[in-house]
Amino acid sequence: MAEPLVIDVKGMHYSPLNKMIREAVASGVKEIVLNNVLGQRFIGNGVRGDAKITINGVPGGDLGMFMSGPECEVFGNAEHAPGNTMDRGSLIIHGSAGDAVAHSMRGGKVFVEGNIGYRGGIHMKEYEGKRPILAIGGTSHAFLGEYMAGGIILVLGIGHEPAVEDRGIGSGIHGGEIVIRGDVDDKLLGVGAKKVEFTDDDLVRLSPLIEEFCGRFDIDPTPFLDTNYSRIIPASARPFAGKYTWE
Amino acid sequence: MCGIIGVIDRTMARMDGSSIKEALSLMDERGSGEGAGYVAYGIYPDYADCYAIHVFFDNLLEPKTRVDEILKQWGKIIHQEEIPTYEQPGLKKEHISWRYFFKPFADQKVGTTNPDDDNVKQLVMDINGNVEGALVFSSGINLGVFKASGWPEDVANFFRIEDYKGYIWLAHNRYPTNTAGWWGGAHPFNLLDWSVVHNGEITSYGTNRRYVEGHGYQCTMLTDTEVVAYLFDLLGRRHGMPPEMVVEALAPPFWDVIDQMPEKEEEFMRTMRLTYGSALMNGPFAIVVATKDGIVGFTDRIKLRPLIVGENGPRLYISSEEAAIRTMDPDVESIYMPRAGEPVIGRVIE
Numbered sequence: 097m098a099e100p101l102v103i104d105v106k107g108m109h110y111s112p113l114n115k116m117i118r119e120a121v122a123s124g125v126k127e128i129v130l131n132n133v134l135g136q137r138f139i140g141n142g143v144r145g146d147a148k149i150t151i152n153g154v155p156g157g158d159l160g161m162f163m164s165g166p167e168c169e170v171f172g173n174a175e176h177a178p179g180n181t182m183d184r185g186s187l188i189i190h191g192s193a194g195d196a197v198a199h200s201m202r203g204g205k206v207f208v209e210g211n212i213g214y215r216g217g218i219h220m221k222e223y224e225g226k227r228p229i230l231a232i233g234g235t236s237h238a239f240l241g242e243y244m245a246g247g248i249i250l251v252l253g254i255g256h257e258p259a260v261e262d263r264g265i266g267s268g269i270h271g272g273e274i275v276i277r278g279d280v281d282d283k284l285l286g287v288g289a290k291k292v293e294f295t296d297d298d299l300v301r302l303s304p305l306i307e308e309f310c311g312r313f314d315i316d317p318t319p320f321l322d323t324n325y326s327r328i329i330p331a332s333a334r335p336f337a338g339k340y341t342w343e
Numbered sequence: 344m345c346g347i348i349g350v351i352d353r354t355m356a357r358m359d360g361s362s363i364k365e366a367l368s369l370m371d372e373r374g375s376g377e378g379a380g381y382v383a384y385g386i387y388p389d390y391a392d393c394y395a396i397h398v399f400f401d402n403l404l405e406p407k408t409r410v411d412e413i414l415k416q417w418g419k420i421i422h423q424e425e426i427p428t429y430e431q432p433g434l435k436k437e438h439i440s441w442r443y444f445f446k447p448f449a450d451q452k453v454g455t456t457n458p459d460d461d462n463v464k465q466l467v468m469d470i471n472g473n474v475e476g477a478l479v480f481s482s483g484i485n486l487g488v489f490k491a492s493g494w495p496e497d498v499a500n501f502f503r504i505e506d507y508k509g510y511i512w513l514a515h516n517r518y519p520t521n522t523a524g525w526w527g528g529a530h531p532f533n534l535l536d537w538s539v540v541h542n543g544e545i546t547s548y549g550t551n552r553r554y555v556e557g558h559g560y561q562c563t564m565l566t567d568t569e570v571v572a573y574l575f576d577l578l579g580r581r582h583g584m585p586p587e588m589v590v591e592a593l594a595p596p597f598w599d600v601i602d603q604m605p606e607k608e609e610e611f612m613r614t615m616r617l618t619y620g621s622a623l624m625n626g627p628f629a630i631v632v633a634t635k636d637g638i639v640g641f642t643d644r645i646k647l648r649p650l651i652v653g654e655n656g657p658r659l660y661i662s663s664e665e666a667a668i669r670t671m672d673p674d675v676e677s678i679y680m681p682r683a684g685e686p687v688i689g690r691v692i693e
Contacts, residue, residue: 134369134666134669134670135369135370135664135666135667135669135670137372154665154666154669156664156666157664173665173678175649175664175665175666176649176664192680194649194651194665194680195646195649211680213646213649213680214645214646214683215646237646237680237682237683238645238646238683239645239646262682264645
């Protein structure tokens, strides 16, 4: 196997860095390691291919925006909107992330080991075979899955009881599903969201995801493979049909 | 957008401005090069009992003569000089930055418990409202604002902020959206001991402005953040409220949250919302306010702007981005995101 491309990005601006990444992936480099990352925005922005990018440090906002294919594994926290409008590939974050994680995401996976800020999964969407996944090991702040139109959000709430205690879950949701470990207080549900039972069929469907997430972070999946979850979905097929237009 | 960062050393150990310059410059993309600024507390130990009055003059003739007259009428100028500046290729010098070290006459004001502060507040309002070509942008004791239209690093180098040492620093990189960028519209905004940096917009500006103007303040900086400095002066200094309570008045809990509070707390919050309804700030914001005693950071109740906190021993950092905090302090021990609307407070330990 070829040697990975290792770049010390200390003090480097994101423009030349992202140019280097894009050129490397286009020329067939399969593995890139970025050391001393601190605040560089838009890493992996719009990159197509199947490269693996290891990020040591704290990358700046909009990590993996419009990315289609690569995997970025971050050893550190991420700032706002990692996975913004991401199309394919994955972000594996060994830390916490800021607000608007997986903003408008349309495909691929975002795994966050720790916590996420406000508006995680805002406006996630899905289309035919494309179904984005946002999975969180810790907890989430308010407005999780705001205006969500598709995809899956999973919150395991490790170290948090209850898993989520911020308001506005699924506020304005009209597609997709939010699955949260344990019970969710009804008063935390946003407008247009409803809580339904998490069934055995749901567990069968989501077990591969739970196992994959735990596998990435060396967590024993066994305690999470039961039906002790709440499932939050749109209250109806078109919950806001009468809000902006007349039938 | 806009980028903010603030730091306090709670033991009052002083830091020079070089690291906050690096941190703010890391967030260049949060601004547009039309405004950046810094404020530091504890920078004038040689004049530690004087009000440091920083003024932008259009020229040193009529406007300065008028300001000299007003100051001499209300107190004594202990020392005055041009603030040293160093030409930067990317920064156009629009004003002459001047500073006075000033002691107000104590016997000129009645009907107040702190005549010196009220004296200086009044002359700041008088100069900014009535003297064309002069703008007081900093008026506290042993502190100073340094700001201009430009990128963070250019503004820092223009004033050479690494030459100043303070135990509190706030810095701001502006992306003006609703009003034009100009030197007076750059942050921090300051009045007396209060300095404010702000990311976002105050959509309730009209209501808030009418409210403070009814209490003798005049808004002259052509942008919304100014009103936050006056709200803090009115509630924090003149009404004597602690910072937690000022934040509760400006960004109060939702009514449905108040409904669920224990009876006494609920009654208090209802009274607070009714009394200070006109001080309530609407819109997206993340704000850090400083006084000589500490800093407080808070966001709007639904968190429409970012705010992250870092701690390392006596130092508390509040910023728009984690990477900015790590730039200032690579050894920062803990990083966390405060809840929307909840104040994060760092107080000086005497």
